[in-house]
Amino acid sequence: MSPHIANRRALTATVTAIAAAALIGGGLASGASAQPAAEETPTAAPAKLSASQRAELLRDADAAKAQQAKELGLSAAEKLVVRDVVKDRDGSTHTRYERTYDGLPVLGGDLVVHETKSRETEGVTKARAGALKVDTTRAKSAPKGSRAVVWAASGTPRLAYEKVVKGTKKDGTPSKLHIVTDAATGKKIFQWDTIHTGAGHTQYSGDVELGTKQESSGFSLTDTGRGDHKTYDLKHGQSGQGTLVAGPDDEWGDGTAANNETAAADAHYGAGMTWDYYKTVHGREGIKGDGVGAYSRVHYGNSYVNAFWDDSCFCMTYGDGQGNAKPLTSLDVAAHEMTHGVTSNTAGLIYSGESGGLNEATSDIFGSTTEFYAKNTKDVGDYFIGEKIDINGDGTPLRYMDKPSKDGKSKDDWYAGIGSIDVHYSSGVANHFFYLLSEGSGKKEINGVQYDSPTADGQAVSGIGRDKAEKIWFKALTTYMTSNTDYAKARTATLDAAKDLYGDGSAEQKAVDAAWAGVNVKAAKKKH
Template sequence: MTRHVSTRRAATAAGTAIVAAALIGAGLTTASAAPTAEKTPGASPTKLSASQRAELLRDADAEKARTAKELGLSSAEKLVVRDVVKDRDGSVHTRYERTYDGLPVLGGDLVVHETKSRRTEGVTKAHAGDLKVDTARAKAAPKGARAVVWAASGTPRLAYEKVVKSTKKDGTPSRLHVVTDARSGKKIFQWDDIRTGAGHTQYSGDVELGTKQESSGFSLTDTGRGDHKTYDLGGGTSGQGTLVAGDDDEWGDGTPANKETAAADAHYGAALTWDYYKNVHGRDGIKGDGVGAYSRVHYGNNYVNAFWDDSCFCMTYGDGEGNAKPLTSIDVAAHEMTHGVTSHTAGLIYSGESGGLNEATSDIFGSAVEFSANNKEDVGDYLIGEKIDIRGDGTPLRYMDKPSKDGKSKDSWYRGIGQIDVHYSSGVANHFFYLLSEGSGAKEINGVKYDSPTADGKPVTGIGRDKAEKIWFKALTTYMTSNTDYAKARTATLDAAKDLYGADSAEYKGVDAAWAGVNVKAAKGKNKH
């Protein structure tokens, strides 16, 4: 399945450039879309072994200088290979970071799209314009900061990025990236790269877990899923914790009083998420390299949250109010693990509209994994965190059919939505995904009643959740970049639908209608279809 890069690629086709993780902040489907044959199933991602993926990355790395030249980048610009996706038809989509005069370019990421014959047929860029930046002041970076080129918004310029580490009031760690203009010293942007989310398990009943037999006893080490491990922090808030182990291969008793129970839930959720991405989307682990992350349970005391942390490549879960409701349900575990997938694909900046899309992606696939699990104790639904009872009244944390039901999330896009908390601006994409999957109006799915409105009052017919998931995943991994906003997400999903089902398909039209249902319209000029 692998292939070597030819010594010379075809020149990039002119005009094809496409300009483009905390849980908590401050399968049955009733869709009845007309059956449509997949016109281009070859556009779906193929499963790559670790060695196949590594070879594609090595090939891209060997050709990165030539690629930069073909893209018309200046001599000061260099490409750094980050990720690769190969479709069933042989097309390859390679994601790069960019440097300028040796400095990292924030917002300089791009994806090169190639045919099976290695003809470059398009490129998706976070920043479409030229980079011309005076880097003379680069060595004057303040202590503890690094010089970067800021290209994620406005005119590219020399800037300083500083990471400020702290702990929030609820005990969640914070690693705040603050970007300031090198000339004026004024703050340009900031985001936090801690993504919070919200055996005999508490939420999923009796399940099978991937474990490892040690010299004495067993450990929660899933040898079939990249050696994913689950650790117990024992109420601590730092370090890796202690690997959960025991004399026998029995874990927990279904109650929070038994400390192994939360570990069993977290371990099970990680396994389900791994299987979902591998079996549905052909992605072998968070990075696509077959290497497992790890989970940490029993974080802090009465800690009512869960989060993903890139620096440890791990998911962390608190035990909830009274240490009685660990945040380890299937959808929460999948939510956190998905933050890792987003970080290693589109890299959506965790602030503004891109931050809302980052959060929504975790909710979307959190729900998808829950449906895919087909667990009778935690059936699939479009509710987020319904099992953990975070409000103490039996209501879920978020609703995808009508996000505003939680009192804070937004159903539709409006100018300025990027200024609110990403957990609430995510409602727009969550609502889009529900409409695309199931359509508008009243219906009941797996015993849960929904009634989804639309911004324009027009009905939307769903295309089915399975197709909606594939469209969002392809858009995330192939067309979204670090600064994708809602208008560009519309473009990305339409491009994905066109690739998978054709431009005249019901699926493509369904994507268009679902975005109209949440008031996201074509951007002027470059984002129109």
């Protein structure tokens, strides 16, 4: 736990149920870990920036954006908008920009400029290559409730209209569906939902520490050591922020769902562990990297069997499960959902098609690694997702990273057309890749859990360890992936990340290549 938490206390909770995997994290309770000893952090890894240091970098980038656009050869109609910046330990910077054209947002126009310590440009990663030339005369004719945009994420760049349709799905999950139509023909080009959902429920065992704040009349679930992250009680409502969870003492919950504070305690713990993971392992303080906490909402709706991240409120929301008896507030669920926020504020992977599968996989990957990081000995870390929630009713995990198809729907390997299936199942390809990169193929036991990972081509793959694999994926996400990255581009992004971190032609870079081949994502054949 972070050493600068204000009021932290041991929570006496046998916590009801589940997902403690998350809650638990990489415990070493039983079985030998396949992980090698941690090595010195590469100089190309992200540096730990304070909120003020990051803000200064953003100000510098904003001041130089016009010159940067000129150096990139953008037309007079194109402007850059600074979105994020990553600084490596060696002083290199990677500045992420959105783009506008004739004042209109360019969807799929994002790019990342890579500069050396001496501020010399050494490369640019673009969601779309080539110049933009779009007729925007229809921009002012956007239908009511829509906005004019330039669509450049796929096909020929063109003027389009984007409309956000808000609603509620059958299970009670809110929906914010973005629908993009061609301005000239009125035909739908693309759609995606910005509400990202997952599942899990809490039955944690053991005592955990929470970051809290002493108030005039007691305490509240306000984590002063982690950006003032707060946890609110919706009291079974489905709108608004809810009521800040507070009490006369610094004890929260009793480990049962019957106690209203238990779900809040579990959600608060999950948020704290996710914050610590990103800050300690990746040098990112908070979801946006700005040192500001998000907030959590518990007790959403009635018998709502889900949890979701909403970037518009910058918050996590948890239902109480079937019969309001099993709150979905496990650590792996919390880390999974909040990682959607990290992805939204970095690569911005569109939540549809292959980029949507990569978005989901990123949340699974860092949900799992956060679980390992937590080292709660009551429930060791593993490469399963939602293994404690029992949504299937037979004790099996929601998803498997070593062999995703074991859930009956996810895919082990890439194939043409995989982008047309549900993103929760196309994510299996990247989940499988990450497992192979971390642990390798074949049978093995890790922390007392049995795995048996196959490969698409039948060739054995040797893992490089989770410590290196998670750093490669994070660097690829924050430095080289863009909004429309597909599996082929993800392969290139991770190869570039491995090169930066461990060297061109290094064993780690070769392992990345082999792991992608293991899930049928290979280099494109050169045309002669």
